[in-house]
Amino acid sequence: MFGTVATLVLLAGLAACSSEEPEREFLGVQRITVAMHNDLPGLSYSSNYDRSGLDFLMFQHIEEEIDVDFSEPVDVSSGDRVTQLIQRKADMTIASFSITADRMDEIDFVGPYLKTRQGFLVGPDGAGIERLADLRGSQICTWQGTTSVEALKGIRETAGADPVTLTDASDCIEQLIDGQVKAVSTDQAILYGFARQYEKEGLRVVPDVTIGAPQHYGIGLPKGHTADCRKLASWLKKHVGTSSWIRDVETSLPTLIKEDAGWISSHKPSAAEIEARSCRDSISP
Structure with missing residues (x-):
């Protein structure tokens, strides 16, 4: 009798285990x-x-x-x-x-x-900037680890401006607001976000001025x-x-x-x- 009960308990346990769904995974993790x-x-x-x-x-x-x-x-x-x-x-x-x-x-x-596309963000002292040539003689900031760094490498030859590479986005925005750089350059989608965030500080994206590949x-x-x-x-x-x-x-x-x-x-x-x-x-x- 004891053996029969034990067997039934074991079979019930196995049935329960077999009915459990495997843990869901995506990209090899749960x-x-x-x-x-x-x-x-x-x-x-x-x-x-x-x-x-x-x-x-x-x-x-x-x-x-x-x-x-x-x-x-x-x-x-x-x-x-x-x-x-x-x-x-x-x-x-x-x-x-x-x-x-x-x-x-x-x-x-x-x-x-x-x-x-990569574009340009300017501050209140950049009101007259409407073309790439208007940035001649100025410093343009971008930050490390982005495709924008590569796109700006030729800016000295094409526009007569000097690229400045800082650690992150906030460093560039701070220098733009303080007037230490004339423009910030990275993807326009990013720049439009900053333009809205710092609207009171007079930041704006220069329309229709882009460089580099999409x-x-x-x-x-x-x-x-x-x-x-x-x-x-x-x-x-x-x-x-x-x-x-x-x-x-x-x-x-x-x-x-x-x-x-x-x-x-x-x-x-x-x-x-x-x-x-x-x-x-x-x-x-």
Whole structure:
């Protein structure tokens, strides 16, 4: 009798174990850690532990879409975005992260979810700046770890201006407000966020003045998770075609919307552009 009861208990236990669902995973983990900027108004900004901006809204959409747990986002500097993914200090990075050939060698991207161009932000003493030539003889600031550094390397030859590279965005904005530099140069999407944040200080984006190649913002992932990468890319292709994507940009970057009437055609990526840059080692022709 005792043996029969023991056998039944054992069988019941085995049945219970077999009916349990396996732990859900994405990118090889059961809880996703997302790295984000905390100092870019309109894109990824943190104040009193509250995050806002287009990148943060993208994070919230992904959190709803992917059926795993997410930790609170962690901060990342521009220069550490690739390193944090490689070292698995983050599982995903949403941080105005331009997709480039060099970065695609080391990590995967899903994107773009936004396109932009590199432009110029000036202060109140730059009221007369309307063309690139108007910056001749001035200093132009950008910060470490961004594609903007490379794009500014030729500014001395093309415009007669001197590039200044500082540690982060706040350093450049502080020097612009103090009049130590004439302009700040990086992606226009970022600059329009600063223009709105510092409107009272007289900061503005110089319209229709850009340099370098178009920038394509992607979601950074560690390599080695092709199926999950493709799943996220498939979702993104649908998302950028929704009114939710338009509303997120309008909410996060209202100054860009105001200044650029044709912003959708210039900033919205196509499904083909997403396919060409997502989950690949190089950009597809």
